[in-house]
Amino acid sequence: MGEIRLVGTAHVSQNSVDEVRRAIEEFEPDVVAIELDQGRYAALKKEGPKATVDDILKGGNFSEILVQWMLAYIQKKIGMDVGVEPGAEMMAAMEEAEGRNIPIALADRDIRLTLSRFWKGMSLWEKMKLIGALAGTVAGRGGDEEIDVEALTKDKDLIEAAIEEFHNFSPRGAKALIDERDAYLSHSLLRLAQHNEKVLGVVGAGHVKGITGYFNDPSKLPPFASLVEQPKTLPWKYIFGGLFIAMFAFLMILIGFSGVGIDVLIWAIVYWVLINGILAGGFTLIAGGHPLSAVTAFGVSWMTSLNPLLAAGWFAAITEAKVRKPKTSDLQKIVEAENFTEMRKVPLFRVVLVAALANVGSTIGTFAYFIFIFPILGIDPTVVLADGFNNLMAFLGSLI
Template identity: 60%
Template sequence: MADIHLVGTAHVSQKSVEDVRSAIEEFQPDIVGVELDRGRYVALTQEVPEPSVTDILKGGNFGRILVQWVLTYIQQRIGAETGVKPGSEMLAAIEEAEAHQRPVAFIDRDIRITLSRFWGKMGIWEKIKLIGALIYSLVSVEGQEIDVDEFTNQDVVSAAMEEFRKFSPQGAQALIDERDAYLAHQILMLGNRYERVLAVVGAGHIQGVQRYLNAPETLPPLQSLTAEVKSLPWAKIIGAAVTLLFLLLIAAIAFSGMGFEVLLTALVYWILINGVLSAAFTLLAGGHPLSAATAFAVSWLTSLNPLLAAGWFAAIVEAKIRKPTAGDFRQIIAAETFSEMRRVPLFRVVLVAALANVGSTLGTIAYFVFIFPVLGIDPVVVVSVGFSNMLQMVQGLF
């Protein structure tokens, strides 16, 4: 049976860098496993080509992109406060292993799989809370003195993990629990080939990984940790439901005998409420007035089509005006404040896309909540009379 030793680290801690070097020196492992995947290792050590602006706009998942950028920004800011580059302890482990002529294994799950499962598993409310918490973090991380070495204290780490689990159960499962299992799988496979294995992992994974190492029979199948998350296309389902509900509402008003003026007013308010809120959120994102005008012009239609989004059109116009380049990626990562990051054209384009969609969604909700009070009519009467008249018409045709 292999002798396996775990080292828990904080990703922006000088103490963790020193702990890793000491552990390799003292334990003298046959192999060192690091909590990195090959893609992240390349990103830490080499210049990697960034995806094109067109690829980002075509991808469409602007919320997930923003979350990824903001998380990177927060980690960069903490690293700047402590003077330690994120991932330094993993690079130190690799350098020390190479100095001792020991092989290195990348034992973490591909970051693209982790982010995909993290975002895909979270419900809508969890995503809203996460974005709100990140916005708060953007402000609170500025100028705050942070004792990063506390992040390796297991009592502190356990409390933080428990809070995150309450905050986002599904997100915690993908980001923590699944990776605990994946890391344990990789470490055990190394243990089948080497007698002394040193694994360098984040402090938040120590307890979970150790539990699996103590009871390997409890590990979920490896394939289940890397498969694409299968879930119902809720965005399309909700979009189709909104379209059907709106059409039924308009039909009910048309057949209720309320008159053409009420029907026209209902249609005008649909255009105005969707348009104004989508345009307002575009401007809130720092979008150009032409981008806001685009959001206003299309949101009434995109709200009725689950395959379209107002943010896409607003982002295309914003990109034409701001002209983002591939170099914007480096500027986003290097930004020292959120205001500075927000001035980067590419970040502005993605932010416009995300917030224009938020405004359009809120506009749709506001319409169904307020349209009957605005029109001054009783919804029960309109719906019952309208559908009764429609039913009579259909029966008359047959």
């Protein structure tokens, strides 16, 4: 087994750039393993195929895309503040290794799989907290306190405190972004050490403690296969969708059999359309969507809320894309945006934001309907539901 040396870096630190170059010069490794996957490596090298507008819109994972863009924006903003481009230390490792004819190994897990496990693994509450925190940061809230990036790479206690805070904030999210990748990187480095005498691992400072722990006791490493499979979770979207369909249908049946009158039943259906539509359309406008997109969200929300295979945001996004006509070049504009206001002006960002928020509005509308429908109709739910149930049972009994 060869020797493995780790360099813990910050992705926007000049000190990290210098330390990486110095470590390669002094250690003279047989291979330099960097915390990148093939996609991020190609992006840094500005090589390989780029995502297209169709790829993004057909994927349908609009909330995940927004979170990814906001995380990239925050990292870029920190890099601008300290005068270092994000990923500069990885570029330095690649340049230094290539200049010395040292092979480069990509040691990290595919970012698409990591983000998928990250998003799908989090609870609804964790997702809401994360989006709120990211939105506040992107919008410029959260104070003017500067982050000392260089101190983060030197102070182990500060790094551990930051990681612990992330675990407290989002335990499941931290598992996918930190813990699982500690294990994945450890597997990669240990495999390289089986065939090389000297392996230099260039990884984020937050991974050093976890990787070192696995090096000290490899028996604790989870099986590699468990780190690369798609997360197995219950299809909550379809479970809740089916539940709401059943609840809505049962509610309409009980109102119909309660004897309050056909007009009340009709208004109950009308309010289903209005509450879902107004909130879906309203959130579309909040996202900066075109009025036609808001009308689309309004028109389909009542139906998509009853079908877990559809989403109001998809239809609103199609209309928004027809109006805004996003281009592949918009991806670069999103990356280069200086603030959230500039990001919102980019057609592709606007389309994705409309899709995500229209879905949020439609979901809120569904919950709001079941909470407020009886006060809106001005009827006593206990009486209506009890009478409707009893009359329904009597009707069914008469059929037997």
